[in-house]
Amino acid sequence: MLPKPPPREPSLGFLYLPPYRLYGESIAGESTSLMVPELDLGFDIGSCPRAILPSKHLAITHGHMDHIGGLAYYCSQRRFQGMGNAKIICDARIAGSIKRMMEGYVDLERQRTPYDLVPLLPDQPYEIKNNMFIRGFETEHTAPSFGYVVYERRTKLKPEFADLPQEKLRELKDRGVEIVRVLEIPQIAYTGDTLPGPHLLREDVRKAHVVISECTFFEPDHKERAKIGMHMHIDDIAEWLRVLECQHIVLVHVSRRTDMQFAKERVAKLSGAKNAEKVLFLMDYRTNKARYEAQLLEAEAKEAARLGRRAPVQAARAAEDEDDA
Ligand SMILES: [Zn+2]
Ligand SMILES: [Zn+2]
Structure with a gap:
């Protein structure tokens, strides 16, 4: 008998939450590494x-x-790989520790790996892309911890100028009148590891389009364990869902021993049908694959319908050409 080959490494979790893709891996205590390619932004990097x-x-x-x-x-x-310096955004409280960790490698490797550290104070904005910026906020965990919200900054014409013609608007602008107002629209909130608390009720977290949250415990008798480790329990998520205005909440940091089917049943039981629909699990490969395939089919159907609408026009033109002939 030959010895067995090593177990296959699982692939990354993946969700398409238009306009954002979210992928990565996240298992409580083992590793959480997430990425939103549209924002050129990752969250955490366990591995x-x-x-x-x-x-x-x-x-x-x-x-x-x-x-x-x-x-x-x-x-x-x-x-x-020649990809340029990484920009590491972090809670200012841990910036010194990160620097010391990186210095340790300089000593070990006898070479310096360049990187840019961006320590943030709570609510200090940092631009990650044109019109997109990130803010951190303190959460409650067994170590100093931050959650983040990514915003889109949009300018909108003030309502009192909405009906004016372009020329008039240009004239007002030239005279120095502020004709637009700036809106900050929370896109993605990621809470990291945390206990529930007032930080989860921040307006930007509640109103974010997508909320990514840890949920480490699902068993009814694991509430105490959640509290000790300063983590979220599914009961906390269900309660939080009542005030969240998000389109989707993606649960990450589920422990390896949690059965996915059981976790989904708990969500359905505790959150009510309407809220349960918002809940997705990053590492629920099978459901997420089926979801993405349905999204592909829907996009194809839309495209066909778009082309289909043009078809009758073309048919009419063809008929006209025939009449002319
Ligand atoms: Zn963790
Ligand atoms: Zn932690």
Whole structure:
């Protein structure tokens, strides 16, 4: 008998939440590494899946190894692959520790891996892309911890000027009149590891289009364990869902021993049908694959309908041509 080959490594979790893709891996205590390619932004880096390397910005929630273990490797690989310096966004409280960790590698490797550290104070904005910026906020965990909200900044004509013609608007603008107002629209909130608390009720978190949250415990008798580890329990999620205005909440940081079917049943039972529909699990491969396939079919059907609408016009033209002949 030959010995067995090694177990196959699972692939990344993937969700398409228009206009954003979210992919990565997340298992409580082992590793959480997420990426939103449309924002060129990653969240946490417990390990360093290859697919996350291209992300130029990386927002670290806290220093637990399952969220930061791959950081030095990520910086080093980006350098090795000629991808430019990584921009590491973090809670200012842990910036010194990150620097010291990276200094440790300088000593070990006898070379310096370049990276840019962006320590943020609570609510300090940092631009990650044109009109897109990120803010951190303090959460409650066993180590200093941050959650993040990514916003889109949009300018909108003030309602009192809405009916004016272009010329008039240009004239007002030239005279220095402020004709637009700036809206900040929360797109994605990621809470990292945390206990429930007032930080989860922030307006930008409640109103974010997509909320990514940890949920480590699902068993009814694991509430105490959740509290001790300062993590979220499914009961907390169900309660929170009552005030969340998001389109989707993506649960990550589910423990390996949690059965996915059981977790989904708990969500359905506790959240009510309407809210349960919003809940997705990043690592629910089978459901997410079927969901994406349905999205593909829907997009194809839309495209066909779009072309179909043009078809009758073409048919009419063809008929006219025939009449002319
Ligand atoms: Zn964790
Ligand atoms: Zn943690």
